[in-house]
Amino acid sequence: MNHRKxxxxxxCLYDGFGxxxxxxxxxxxMKSMAAEGMEKRGRAVFPTLTNANTISVCCAAWPSEHGVTTNCYFDEPSGTAKFLEKSDFILVPTIFQRFREVGVRSALLTCKAKTLKLLGEETVVSVAAEEPTPEVVSRYGAPPSMYSAEVxxxxxxxxxxLLKTRPDIGLVYIQTTDYPMHMWGPDETQSLxxxxxxxxxxxxxxxxxxDALFLITADHGMNFKTRCLDLRKICASHGIGLRFAVSPVADRLVVHHRGFGGVSYVYLTSERELTAVTKFLRGLVGVEEVLSRREAAERFHLMPERIGDLVVLADRSTVFGDLEAAAEELGPGYRNHGSLYEEEIPLILCxxxxxLPSSETFVMNFDLTRWLCHTVL
Ligand SMILES: [Zn+2]
Structure with a gap:
C-alpha cells in the first residue's frame, strides 16, 4: 500500500457524452487538458446504459464483477420489471469505499437520485439534484428542472x-444528466x-x-433512432409467447426516451424455445444480433444470472420497449442509446x-478509475 497522501x-462523468x-x-x-495529459477514443461497457457504466467507473470493474447489467431488471417473483436502485446489487466495493479505507474522503455529485441510492453510502458529501437536501438548497439554491441543461x-x-472550500475531500465525483444529449445532436446550437x-x-x-488529477469520460454516447419494436408483441403476433422482455435502459426519468433502448433482455417460457425464438428474432428488421445468455456474458463481461436468456442487439436506428402496438415509427429528433453504436466515448486524463502510463493502458471508461485505484491503493 502507498502511504503517501x-x-x-x-x-468527471458526462452522461451521454459520446x-x-x-x-x-x-x-x-477540456481540449487543452487533453493536450497536456492524455486523450483517446475509448469504449463504454455494453449495454451502453447509465447504470452498467456508472457502476463500472465507480467500482473500476466489469459488470461481470460488480453485477450491475441494467437500469431495470426482470423480477421473477413478481413477474414485473423493477428499477435497480439498491446498493446491495453491487457486489464489489466502490472506489469511495476503497478510498475511505485508506483515509481519503469522497464527494458524490449527481443529477439523478438513483446514482446516490446506489453509490452514496460511503461519501462525506452527497448531492442529487433530483432530491436535494434543505442544506444544499440553502447554500446553492433550488436546482433547475431535471429536464434541462441548466441542472x-x-x-x-x-x-x-467544493474544490475551492473543501480541500479535505480527496475524491470528487461529478455525474451530469444526459437529458441535453437526448434532446440535441452534437452539432445543434443548444448542444454547443x-x-x-x-x-x-x-x-x-x-x-x-x-493540484488535482482530472479524469474525464462518459457512460455512453447517443444516436438518432427511427423505430421502436415491442419484441413481446411482435413474437405474440407470430404465435411465440415470451416470458418477458425488458429494456435495460428504462429508468424513472422517462420523459425524454420513454424507457426504450437499443438492447433487450428476453426471457423464454422454456429452454426448448431457444433455437426457434433466436431464429425468429434474427429475422426481424432492426435486430442486428441475438446472443444466448452465455455468449453475451462472455463477449461483454456481463453477469449471466443478471441478463435475459437471450440478449437482443438493435441496429443503429432501432430501439426496443413496451408499446401500444407491436412497432412504432419514432418522431424526428428522437435520440437514445443502449446499443453497440453508442460505445465510443472520450477518455481524458490530466x-x-x-x-503517465502508455495510452494503451486505457481502453474502457473504467480503465481510468482502475488506473487511479492502482496508483492510490
Ligand atoms: Zn447515461
Missing part, C-alpha cells in the same frame, strides 16, 4: 465550490451551448484545484503527478 482526484460531442464541440478547456450547470457549480457551459465550469474547477 494521494493526489486529489476529480472524476465521442462525436467531444469532436464537434469547441471545448477549449448540469447547477451541479457543476457545486463541484467548483450546453457543452460550452460545461467547459467553462471545467476551467473554473481546474483553476480551483490546480494533471497527474508523476509519469
Amino acid at each position: 494521494p493526489q486529489r482526484a476529480v472524476i 465521442y462525436d460531442y467531444y469532436e464537434r464541440s469547441q471545448l477549449p478547456a 448540469n450547470q447547477w451541479l457543476w457549480t457545486i463541484a467548483v465550490d 451551448d450546453h457543452m460550452a457551459m460545461l467547459d467553462g465550469l471545467l476551467e473554473e474547477a481546474r483553476a480551483a484545484a490546480p 494533471g497527474a503527478d508523476g509519469i
Whole structure:
C-alpha cells in the first residue's frame, strides 16, 4: 500500500457524452487538458446504459464483477420489471469505499437520485439534484428542472465550490444528466451551448484545484433512432409467447426516451424455445444480433444470472420497449442509446503527478478509475 497522501482526484462523468460531442464541440478547456495529459477514443461497457457504466467507473470493474447489467431488471417473483436502485446489487466495493479505507474522503455529485441510492453510502458529501437536501438548497439554491441543461450547470457549480472550500475531500465525483444529449445532436446550437457551459465550469474547477488529477469520460454516447419494436408483441403476433422482455435502459426519468433502448433482455417460457425464438428474432428488421445468455456474458463481461436468456442487439436506428402496438415509427429528433453504436466515448486524463502510463493502458471508461485505484491503493 502507498502511504503517501494521494493526489486529489476529480472524476468527471458526462452522461451521454459520446465521442462525436467531444469532436464537434469547441471545448477549449477540456481540449487543452487533453493536450497536456492524455486523450483517446475509448469504449463504454455494453449495454451502453447509465447504470452498467456508472457502476463500472465507480467500482473500476466489469459488470461481470460488480453485477450491475441494467437500469431495470426482470423480477421473477413478481413477474414485473423493477428499477435497480439498491446498493446491495453491487457486489464489489466502490472506489469511495476503497478510498475511505485508506483515509481519503469522497464527494458524490449527481443529477439523478438513483446514482446516490446506489453509490452514496460511503461519501462525506452527497448531492442529487433530483432530491436535494434543505442544506444544499440553502447554500446553492433550488436546482433547475431535471429536464434541462441548466441542472448540469447547477451541479457543476457545486463541484467548483467544493474544490475551492473543501480541500479535505480527496475524491470528487461529478455525474451530469444526459437529458441535453437526448434532446440535441452534437452539432445543434443548444448542444454547443450546453457543452460550452460545461467547459467553462471545467476551467473554473481546474483553476480551483490546480493540484488535482482530472479524469474525464462518459457512460455512453447517443444516436438518432427511427423505430421502436415491442419484441413481446411482435413474437405474440407470430404465435411465440415470451416470458418477458425488458429494456435495460428504462429508468424513472422517462420523459425524454420513454424507457426504450437499443438492447433487450428476453426471457423464454422454456429452454426448448431457444433455437426457434433466436431464429425468429434474427429475422426481424432492426435486430442486428441475438446472443444466448452465455455468449453475451462472455463477449461483454456481463453477469449471466443478471441478463435475459437471450440478449437482443438493435441496429443503429432501432430501439426496443413496451408499446401500444407491436412497432412504432419514432418522431424526428428522437435520440437514445443502449446499443453497440453508442460505445465510443472520450477518455481524458490530466494533471497527474508523476509519469503517465502508455495510452494503451486505457481502453474502457473504467480503465481510468482502475488506473487511479492502482496508483492510490
Ligand atoms: Zn447515461
